Each structure stands twice: as C-alpha cells, then as structure tokens.
Amino acid sequence: MIIGLRADARAAEDELVVAVMEIIADGEDKAALAGRRLHELAEATGLECCYVPNTPAVAIGNQKFHVGLLWTDNIAPTGGWGAYAGTNMWHSEAKLHFDVGARTPVQHAAYHAPPFGRFRRADEAERVLSTMTRPDNRPPGLIAADWNGVSADRVFRPGWSNEIGGESDRWVLYDPDPYVGKSKRWHGDLVYQAKWEYDDTGQRRWQADREPGEVLYAGGLRDVAAALDAPWQTTVGHWPEGDPYGERRIDAIRVTEEIVPALRGYEVINTELTRSASDHLPIVAVYDVDAIAA
Structure with a gap:
C-alpha cells in the first residue's frame, strides 16, 4: 500500500510523508527494536526514516506500541524533532519539520491516543494541541493519528425556505454518533468511549464522548475530512468480526489553520487488501505547498 502511494506521488510529481502507528516493540531494549523495525519498513518501501544519520524518526511510548515517520527522498528534514511520551502520553507522538518547497518548513507528526481513560484522552489532546500550535512562530503542520475517539468538528449546512416552511x-x-440509535444497545465497553447519565426512572442515556475532539477543534487543529466536507467514510469497525463499537471514524489527519486553505484532497483507502491487513484503514490528505497561508 505504501509503495503504491509512493508511486502515485511520483507520478503526480508530489512528495509523501507517512505517519506510522503501532510499531510493535517490547522488552528491555524496545527503543532499538522499534527503530530497527521502522528502518526495515523504510527499506522495504523505498522511503527515508532517519532525521539524522542512523537515527530513525520513532517515538517510543510507554506501552509496546510506538509511532514513527517515513518520507520520500526529495524532501529533507530541517530539524524540529520531537518525541513526546513518558508522563505526557499513554503511547507517544513523533514530530519533525520538513522542507517541502513551501515558504516555510512544514511540521508533520504521528500520534496514538489512549484506548482507555476518557479524561486522560482529553488531557492528552491539550498536550498534542500545544505541540502543534505553540509557540506563535511555529511552522504550519499536519498530524495523523488514531485518536481513539469521535471527532467534534462541525460543517456548515445552509438553510432553505419555501412557501410551506424552512430551516x-x-x-x-461532521461525524454522526456511532453509539446511539434504534439498533444501538448499551454494553460495558462503552465506558471507554461514551458519556452517560440517568433519568428519574433509572434509564441510562448515553452519547459519544467528544471532549478530546472539542479540545482539538476549539484549539485550532482542524480535521481534514470535515474541513473539506468530504463524503463521510468509516475507518474502523470492519475487522475483526464482532467489533463491539461498530463502524466509526476515529482515525484522522488534523492540520493547523494555515494548512486549511491549502487542502486539496482527502481519501480513506478502503480496499480488500487494507481491510484484511489491519483493523484501521489508511487515510490520505493532499495539500498544495504554494497555498499555505502566511
């Protein structure tokens, strides 16, 4: 799949940055193992992964899943390496600045949000927001992630009127609530993804917990799919069979405000190969380096 994206980018005379999630490495020297595995993936796909010689762009998390970055060889890292983990993150975030031919470097990042801890997820959203939007003179940027939660970005819907009424x-x-509706029933795993309350009769009411997404949206990290108002597509729920949460969109690429006018495309790669290879579908955002706002 990555090789295909690289070929498509070359055919369009574009460049490619890939955010890699869940690089599995555990044990006493998981940093070395994760770095080696990212390097092997880079070699297999013909991409680069070292931001300085012999140092792969991998951020080691607290668990056995780590994140990293790959890129085509016609763009160059210009510094700005950041690996956020430890007490900051359940998993990790990796960030790097690139010379992509724009007026300024552009930062690309990969992040993996906590699967558990709704309040921690919202707290980490603040930390991720700070890495991408502060200080004021930071470069514009994009961050791809498994956010482990539903987006809170909004889209505009124009009203209408006629002789019998209007709106x-x-x-x-942008995202419908995947956990409510006629066919949706409460189950214990929803404590990780929903918020709930009870009425006077003891009946439980619930809805998706969008608080982490609210932090990102209000803070200025825009969801590419919503910013382009692209046709809605799920990214998870297809595999393994019997996913208790069902189909939903928890994988997204978010951008700082300067990138929004430069956005040119968004795609969920939903093929037989991607559906069988992972429980998360890959997503792609395209931007025009000449259209990035000052």
Whole structure:
C-alpha cells in the first residue's frame, strides 16, 4: 500500500510523508527494536526514516506500541524533532519539520491516543494541541493519528425556505454518533468511549464522548475530512468480526489553520487488501505547498 502511494506521488510529481502507528516493540531494549523495525519498513518501501544519520524518526511510548515517520527522498528534514511520551502520553507522538518547497518548513507528526481513560484522552489532546500550535512562530503542520475517539468538528449546512416552511443556516457535527440509535444497545465497553447519565426512572442515556475532539477543534487543529466536507467514510469497525463499537471514524489527519486553505484532497483507502491487513484503514490528505497561508 505504501509503495503504491509512493508511486502515485511520483507520478503526480508530489512528495509523501507517512505517519506510522503501532510499531510493535517490547522488552528491555524496545527503543532499538522499534527503530530497527521502522528502518526495515523504510527499506522495504523505498522511503527515508532517519532525521539524522542512523537515527530513525520513532517515538517510543510507554506501552509496546510506538509511532514513527517515513518520507520520500526529495524532501529533507530541517530539524524540529520531537518525541513526546513518558508522563505526557499513554503511547507517544513523533514530530519533525520538513522542507517541502513551501515558504516555510512544514511540521508533520504521528500520534496514538489512549484506548482507555476518557479524561486522560482529553488531557492528552491539550498536550498534542500545544505541540502543534505553540509557540506563535511555529511552522504550519499536519498530524495523523488514531485518536481513539469521535471527532467534534462541525460543517456548515445552509438553510432553505419555501412557501410551506424552512430551516435556518446551521453548523452540525461532521461525524454522526456511532453509539446511539434504534439498533444501538448499551454494553460495558462503552465506558471507554461514551458519556452517560440517568433519568428519574433509572434509564441510562448515553452519547459519544467528544471532549478530546472539542479540545482539538476549539484549539485550532482542524480535521481534514470535515474541513473539506468530504463524503463521510468509516475507518474502523470492519475487522475483526464482532467489533463491539461498530463502524466509526476515529482515525484522522488534523492540520493547523494555515494548512486549511491549502487542502486539496482527502481519501480513506478502503480496499480488500487494507481491510484484511489491519483493523484501521489508511487515510490520505493532499495539500498544495504554494497555498499555505502566511
């Protein structure tokens, strides 16, 4: 799949940065093992992974899953390496600045949010936001992640009117709530993904916990799919069979405000290969380096 994306980028005279999630490495020297595995993936796909000689761009997390970055050889890292983990993160975040031919370097990042801990997930969203939007003179940037939660980005829906009625302009959530509806029932695993309350009769009401997404949206990290108002597509729920959460979109690429006017495309790669290879479908965002806002 990555080889195909690299070929497509070359055919379009574009460059490619790949955010890699869940590089599995455990044990006493998991940093060396994770770095070696990212290096093997880079060699297998014809991409680069070392931001300085012999040092792969991998961020080692607290668990056995780590994140990293790959890129084509016609763009160059310009510094800005950051690996965020430890007490900051359940997993980790990797970030690097690139010369992509724009007026300024562009930062690309990979992040993996906690699968458990709704409040920790929201706290980490603040930390991720700070790495991408602070200080004021930081480069524009993109961050791809398994956010382990539903987005809170809004899209505009124009109103209408005729002789029998109408509807006002409104902003609505881009992502539908995957956990509510006629066919949706409460199950214990929803404590990791939903928030709930009880009425006077003891009946439970619940909805998706969007607090981490609210932090990112309000703080200025925009979801590419929502910013482009692209046709909605799920990224998880297809595999393994019997996913208790069902189909939903928890993988997204987010961008700083300067990148929004430069966005040119968004795609979920949903093929027989990608559906059988992973429980998460790959996503792609395209931007025009000449259209990045000052």
